[in-house]
Amino acid sequence: MVHPGSPEAEAAREQAEYRKVLGAELDGFLAEQQLVLQDVSMESLPLLDAVSSLAQGGKRLRALLNYWGWRGAGGAELGAPAVRSGVALELFQSAALIHDDIIDRSDTRRGGPSVHRRFSATHSQAAWHLDGTHFGSSAAILAGDLCLSLSEEMFSAVGAQAAHGTGARRIFNRMRTEVMAGQYLDILEEVVGPTHEPERAVVRARNILRYKSAKYTTEHPLTLGGALAGASAELLDWYSRFALPLGEAFQLRDDVLGVFGDPEQTGKPAGDDLREGKRTVLVAYALTFGGPSARDAMAEGLGRADLDDDGVAALRGLIQESGALAATETLIEGHTQAAFDALEQLPVDDVTRAALSALAHAAVNRSA
């Protein structure tokens, strides 16, 4: 129960306000961009529509962490820098998803078609010429590029607090480079194959998880918000001690859901991560623990787009029996514990702590 007037109630109230302002800022920005595209040609608008429909969904985890990072460091309630940086983070996330879905050949995103599938569907409905799949990917590359540019345009619009030489700008720059490097390591891991240095598979998978996902999902947004409000180095360090393990637990949970989740709840077909050949920590553990025959079976089935339900069930069985699922759950528990331990000691006001606690619980206890 949340009592009226409690830090929890106050945090929920303020967060709902922030969500509204964030949504309005995003809508206003996209409306301005629409005018720019219209000046080029009305026919270019579907490119922005693809960005808009994706950016208007999602849990807003990054924007919210950024907001409470700002508030915990003494930033003003609903302060404009935290609104704009929140929009920038959500647009960055959308850009990453658009390109990620091309790379992972994902057909769905947030319960609807992914951007490249959306464009290839338009192509086939209109009975256009040439290769519709290639058109879909090409249009999605451009939509992702536009979205990445808009993310940065919005981040620069924060103004002085995000100018060259500030801590916030350094975090934003580093975040982008690290995500792209992490994504590259991820696709590299898939192609070097499951038999490449299996003794280091878990180390590599954890490194990919950290850079491709954990840091930019939780740590960078929280520290970015803090830096915008002029947080001390000590506070930023505390933010990292809370948010990095939280992000790791969050992504590990995502990996477990990608293999064992209920499609009704995740909005993605069961076992899709296995068909895409994702080299998660879960899979790395299975390769490490599983012995030669399990390893061969994993190598054979992983990344096969035509893997049927029985094939998915067989791989799931291997992951479970090898102890990989249990090891991953242990890791999630350890990271979660570390995050909540740090949260208790975080030198922030009670409302911020209550807000971060609610976000952290939602991030690690979820089924979708």
Place this chain on the structure above:
Amino acid sequence: MVHPGSPEAEAAREQAEYRKVLGAELDGFLAEQQLVLQDVSMESLPLLDAVSSLAQGGKRLRALLNYWGWRGAGGAELGAPAVRSGVALELFQSAALIHDDIIDRSDTRRGGPSVHRRFSATHSQAAWHLDGTHFGSSAAILAGDLCLSLSEEMFSAVGAQAAHGTGARRIFNRMRTEVMAGQYLDILEEVVGPTHEPERAVVRARNILRYKSAKYTTEHPLTLGGALAGASAELLDWYSRFALPLGEAFQLRDDVLGVFGDPEQTGKPAGDDLREGKRTVLVAYALTFGGPSARDAMAEGLGRADLDDDGVAALRGLIQESGALAATETLIEGHTQAAFDALEQLPVDDVTRAALSALAHAAVNRSA
């Protein structure tokens, strides 16, 4: 002959200095980025290598126009803002090329393999697993994303002159959105097919050329440099009157070379633009002038990756006989004339005018 002490000689000397400083700034920036990627993993470095090797080539047309735009508006010799914005423009161009080559399925760039081909070659040399073509495209998507982010990081590093709310920032933002919208129109034009509203084909092709290419090749760099130095609205207007037709003439020449150019000089296979199905102004004229049978033949051959030398020669013949080549040359002449007329009246010093004149001549009189 360029006489010592003449504006031409002075411009050449200063431009050579600028090139050196520009190269050093780019190298220093890439070296810093290397440290960021190394922190993630040594295995992520090929992503940056791909960016570096592409960004270190090229004619530097955009950086140089940006520099003379700055100088013509009273900016200091070798001023840091013009160096950094020059690097930002070159990185933006590299990012656009990396993604463009995936979209156009181009195997070569600047005489070497394109970035996606480079990664797929690494894949096949190392005998890695899964689909090497898909790995190549995926890695190149990420390399382009990294390059786009770095372009912006460098532009923000210009500092106060490029901060939110400045004219320079507005130009930079608009440039990116317009290029992406223009590229989308370009791929759309290919798939809607050669029979879509042929009476408007030339209008559409000229619009694509303007936004996808001309504005960001010449007009935006020149006005951006001017805006950084605080140019008046009147001077910026003069810059546009010179640079936009120059950019249009430049790209039209590029289109002619893409069909009629000597592969030895262009570094691209003969007729590659026809195999890629590029819907240039040249092709639009051929569709407009050619009559039904020529139109059918164009529709049949354009965009066929397996088009052989005879097929290329046949399409070339149609383009020439229909009067499309002559019409395009007339257009190039008109734009070139307009650009040089404006250059004569440009309210800038003699050294800047001499420099712009040399760049303009190089842009329109070329065989590669």
